[in-house]
Amino acid sequence: MSSPSLRCLYALKISPWSERARWVLDHHRLAYREIEHVPFMGERRLRRLLGNPEGRATVPVLVEGERVLTNSWDIARYADREGHGEKLLPPELEQEIRGWHERAEIRMSAGRALTVASMLASDEALEESLPGQVPRLLRRLLRPGTRFGMRWFARKYQLDLAGTAAAERVLCEGLEALRSALQGASYVLGRFSYADIIAASMLQGVVPVADRYLRLGPGMRRAWTKPALAARYPELIAWRDQLYERHRAKPERARRAEQLAAS
Ligand SMILES: N[C@@H](CCC(=O)N[C@@H](CS)C(=O)NCC(=O)O)C(=O)O
Incomplete structure (x- = not known):
């Protein structure tokens, strides 16, 4: 597993989608640094981070080394794989x-x-x-x-x-x-x-x-x-x-x- 200190979560503080990402990381006791995204003002930085995609750029985004996870679902799956807590996405469900x-x-x-x-x-x-x-x-x-x-x-x-x-x-x-x-x-x-x-x-x-x-x-x-x-x-x-x-x-x-x- 790579160093937990490298994990950065770009999140919009009040957004429920970002709260999902914080919750799964916290549940699995995975350390991360949260970087506040501010809509409009932060759009350019966010788009750059995501490699200037054609479509809409959204948070949460989790960056760990070269890996960039661009939505709450992928972050939940990642946390379940890497984490220490009880599974949140058990295969049967x-x-x-x-x-x-x-x-x-x-x-x-x-x-x-x-x-x-x-x-x-x-x-x-x-x-x-x-x-x-x-x-x-x-x-x-x-x-x-x-x-x-x-x-x-x-x-x-x-x-x-x-x-x-x-x-x-x-x-x-x-x-x-x-x-x-x-x-x-x-x-x-x-x-x-x-x-x-x-x-x-x-x-x-x-x-x-x-x-x-x-x-x-x-x-x-x-x-x-x-x-x-x-x-x-x-x-x-x-x-x-x-x-x-x-x-x-x-x-x-x-x-x-x-x-x-x-x-
Ligand atoms: N499908 C995405 C949706 C995320 C989403 O809609 N994020 C909005 C939350 S309001 C956002 O990034 N807003 C900030 C912005 O657009 O600048 C996910 O599950 O992560």
């Missing part, structure tokens, strides 16, 4: 989990339109969306540029910001499917697997997970919350919160565990 991944892609893309529309309507959320090191006063001054960047992001993903009712229907299909799969059970497929991580990531766009797992400003939290959906699927949010309690090792703890294992 992999095909079924892949189905969850593909359907979640459609539903979460619909959810993205709802969240971006809410963010564009909130000065507070726009200001909070800038990287942590940007001073408060500057955030306000930069607001028009941030709004421009958010519109650019909506075009990049071809989001229909006016058709939010249709987007909500698509997201609801995913929530109904999860409800049917769980029916009071702890796990989507009978044991903890990557299907649970995918499902939990879909719920980020309904009610974001607690701040101790992923810190969000109040404006961002409001923009990411869909009160009507939260009221319709409270048991899914409670399920997700429990899943985090049980299975989301604190990254610091996981990193320390790997350092100890290596020493």
